[in-house]
Amino acid sequence: QKEVEQNSGPLSVPEGAIASLNCTYSDRGSQSFFWYRQYSGKSPELIMFIYSNGDKEDGRFTAQLNKASQYVSLLIRDSQPSDSATYLCAATTGGFKTIFGAGTRLFVKA
Amino acid sequence: DGGITQSPKYLFRKEGQNVTLSCEQNLNHDAMYWYRQDPGQGLRLIYYSQIVNDFQKGDIAEGYSVSREKKESFPLTVTSAQKNPTAFYLCASNPGRVNGSPLHFGNGTRLTVT
Numbered sequence: 001q002k003e004v005e006q007n008s009g010p011l012s013v014p015e016g017a018i019a020s021l022n023c024t025y026s027d028r029g030s031q032s033f034f035w036y037r038q039y040s041g042k043s044p045e046l047i048m049f050i051y052s053n054g055d056k057e058d059g060r061f062t063a064q065l066n067k068a069s070q071y072v073s074l075l076i077r078d079s080q081p082s083d084s085a086t087y088l089c090a091a092t093t094g095g096f097k098t099i100f101g102a103g104t105r106l107f108v109k110a
Numbered sequence: 111d112g113g114i115t116q117s118p119k120y121l122f123r124k125e126g127q128n129v130t131l132s133c134e135q136n137l138n139h140d141a142m143y144w145y146r147q148d149p150g151q152g153l154r155l156i157y158y159s160q161i162v163n164d165f166q167k168g169d170i171a172e173g174y175s176v177s178r179e180k181k182e183s184f185p186l187t188v189t190s191a192q193k194n195p196t197a198f199y200l201c202a203s204n205p206g207r208v209n210g211s212p213l214h215f216g217n218g219t220r221l222t223v224t
Contacts, residue, residue: 096160
């Protein structure tokens with residue numbers, strides 16, 4: 001069974017700090033990787049996607065991919081209380097399937 | 111506005127009854143997906159469809175059935191054979207023509223079976 005693993009947290013950071021979220025995946029054939037944010041009781045919303053090794057930046061968010069280590073991370077700079085949510089890491093596998101990790105809960109303290 | 115509509119938002123059923131969850135999209139996407147989420151857990155794939163009149167089982171298909179008679183619609187039936195049906199059900203879609211496109215999600219249906 002192909003898997004995506006995340007630390008469930010909770011991860012607690014002070015307002016204005018950098019939050020670092022990590023995930024690993026088991027399928028070496030995975031080509032596409034995603035970070036979704038999910039507020040309690042709501043559906044996931046896409047934050048970042050990354051296909052190539054290295055860093056990809058979008059505003060306060062940076063996604064990092066290392067295919068050799070099968071490792072994906074998300075950095076959130078200048079964390080805000082509104083960033084408090086569960087962050088889901090996802091990867092494509094077996095063609096068009098997308099599998100998800102269990103999510104990391106992030107708390108940003110004001 | 112384009113998007114995915116799931117209905118109803120909340121659904122209550124008695125044990126032993128089949129129930130059908132609706133999912134409609136107007137994004138002109140070829141691929142549609144059903145996921146289940148339990149408290150404190152990630153999303154698990156139930157069924158997916160890449161094209162009309164075709165669908166494949168995901169990781170937890172037992173006790174569920176789907177149909178894809180129209181491009182816009184991908185209803186999910188939770189049958190009485192599903193042992194623990196109470197969960198948050200999410201429908202998603204993507205263009206499907208390119209492997210690895212991000213998923214667009216509906217707002218979900220919260221099913222409670224007692």
